[in-house]
Amino acid sequence: MTAHHEPQALPASLAAPADVLVRWRMRALTVAVAGALLTLLFVGTHEGRNHILRAYLMGYMTCFNFAGGALCMLMLQYVTGGKWGLILRRPIEAMSRTLPLVALMFIPIVVFGKHLYQWMLYPDVNSTEYALHQGWIDKEQALTAEFKHPMLNPTAMVWESCIIFAILLLFMFLLNRWSLECDADPQAGTDTSYERWRTRFENLSGPGILVYVIVMTAAAIIWIKSLDVTWYSSIWGLQFLVAQGYAVLALGILSVILLSRYQPMKTLLRTTEQHDLGKLAFAFVMLNIYLCFAEFLIIWSGNIPDELPWYLNRIQGGWWTICSLDFICHWLIPFTLLLSRDLKRNKRKMIWLTCFMIFARCLDMFWLIEPNFKDAARNLVGEPIGILAYITVPATVLALWTAYYITQLMKRPLLASNDPHVEEILEPEHAH
Numbered sequence: 344m345t346a347h348h349e350p351q352a353l354p355a356s357l358a359a360p361a362d363v364l365v366r367w368r369m370r371a372l373t374v375a376v377a378g379a380l381l382t383l384l385f386v387g388t389h390e391g392r393n394h395i396l397r398a399y400l401m402g403y404m405t406c407f408n409f410a411g412g413a414l415c416m417l418m419l420q421y422v423t424g425g426k427w428g429l430i431l432r433r434p435i436e437a438m439s440r441t442l443p444l445v446a447l448m449f450i451p452i453v454v455f456g457k458h459l460y461q462w463m464l465y466p467d468v469n470s471t472e473y474a475l476h477q478g479w480i481d482k483e484q485a486l487t488a489e490f491k492h493p494m495l496n497p498t499a500m501v502w503e504s505c506i507i508f509a510i511l512l513l514f515m516f517l518l519n520r521w522s523l524e525c526d527a528d529p530q531a532g533t534d535t536s537y538e539r540w541r542t543r544f545e546n547l548s549g550p551g552i553l554v555y556v557i558v559m560t561a562a563a564i565i566w567i568k569s570l571d572v573t574w575y576s577s578i579w580g581l582q583f584l585v586a587q588g589y590a591v592l593a594l595g596i597l598s599v600i601l602l603s604r605y606q607p608m609k610t611l612l613r614t615t616e617q618h619d620l621g622k623l624a625f626a627f628v629m630l631n632i633y634l635c636f637a638e639f640l641i642i643w644s645g646n647i648p649d650e651l652p653w654y655l656n657r658i659q660g661g662w663w664t665i666c667s668l669d670f671i672c673h674w675l676i677p678f679t680l681l682l683s684r685d686l687k688r689n690k691r692k693m694i695w696l697t698c699f700m701i702f703a704r705c706l707d708m709f710w711l712i713e714p715n716f717k718d719a720a721r722n723l724v725g726e727p728i729g730i731l732a733y734i735t736v737p738a739t740v741l742a743l744w745t746a747y748y749i750t751q752l753m754k755r756p757l758l759a760s761n762d763p764h765v766e767e768i769l770e771p772e773h774a775h
Contacts, residue, residue: 351769354607357756363605364753371746378739382732390718391729396451396458397716398732401708402740403448404567408704409594409744410445411562412587413438414515415555416595418548421518424541426764427619430612433759434598435591436522437751439515444747446508448740452566453501461572462488462495483649487573495569503565507558514551518544522759531761540761559584570715574653578638585631586704592624593700598752600690600697608757613772614688621687624700628681632674656714661723669710672703705741709733 385391413435420428420435456463461480465471468489475485493499521543530536560580568579576582600617602608642650658666677700686692713719713733719726758765 351610351771353758353760353765353769354610357607357758357760359602359753359755359757360605361753364749368746368749371742371749375739375742375746378735378742381735382739385729385732385735388727388729390727391732393458393716394727394729394732395736396455397712398734398736399740400452400459400566401705401712401733402737403445403452404708404712405590405705405737405741406441406448406744407445407562408583408587408590409438409748410441411511411555411559412584412591413595414442414511414518415552415559415584416588416591417518418514418551418555421541421544421548422552426616426767427623429759429762429764429768430599430608430616431595431620432522433755433757434595434752436519436755437748438591438594440519440751441744441747442508442512442515444744446512448744449504449508453504456497456500460495460569462491462569463497463500466497468492483573491569491572495565495572500565503561507562510554510558514547514555517547521547523755526756526759526761528761536761537763556580556584559587567711570712571653571656573649575650576638578634582631582634582638585627585634586707589624589627589631590701590704592620592627593697593704596620596624597694597697597701600694602757603690611758611768613768615772616768617690617693618684618687621681621693624697625678625681625687628674628677632678635674656720657710660721660725662710662714662721665706665710665723669703669707672699673707677703705737 382395385395416428417432417435417439420432452459458464461484465474465480465488471480471485471488474480475482480488488495494503521540525531525536525540528536528540560583563580563583567583568574568576596617599608599612599620603612639654642654656662677696680686680692680696686696713730714721
């Protein structure tokens, strides 16, 4: 009985279980190949090709949300401190290191952007006026496009996107390099070392969070909100930020629970930490609900004709079904289940719930993207068979990203050892 109350020892090796991760990576690559082959079925029609590109944007943004959101979550952990982030740190570092791949994955969106964005198809005043006279766009779209032209034009998009990725990659590089240097510090384990590295991480992460919010808001506006050039929302960036935290926590919790079947995570992940992570996920679910409902309530109660079509496009013509599913899957089910203390402490149930939350994020992205297009707005029942590309293409993109994430996860020990909270997670378990 005495041994049960003594602190645990760190496992002899903190390295990730390579053989297990290699198997997981192979499964991800298999899914990617299968998804790519199924996607070929939609290449033969114009509608199918259009839906492939839209579905690619959905898969891409989901990957960006994981990578960029992980970077922000990493900085948040350094600023707030606490042992909640110690278990998650290496998985979210691995997610953030997928940013180079995410940057490369953006190239098809630039190359084929004119099939997605009105302002890329009609990049100047003359082409916009011509499209208006031909009836391809309406007067409001033409006027709004001209007003937003300084920000929304092909050249600006390339430069803005390059700046966004350059900033994010710089923060990613510094935080990940310093993390290794921190563990390799000759004075590791001393108060002097802890304080020096804490100060360095905080000094970068504090301003970094503010910078991230700004560049992520710009990315959300350029890449997603501008699909409907007439859409305005002052809360859009904050919604994306919270949704990123929602997704990153779901994937991070899923990763550490799956890894806890093997050493060293089997020793490191206590019920207490799993419960804490579940509570944090619950907080992001609530905040996500609040922001989305607040935006809807303000716009609907304002009853301004220019703002209502965005919602009408997503609740009429069969879209109410997707809207209802989005509410149930994205918010209601996670909120209800995460109220349970026992569920947050049950590994098997948390695996299912976090997988469901990732699926719900994909469903929400589908609801945000597809109704922006003229053939899909208020017309879900009239969608061609090519809409199934929203299953095969994101599966392919996400599977490729997951394989790269697993590769990054294999490159570092699963615990940042030079952290004062290491002793806390090795203390005897008091959760009941």
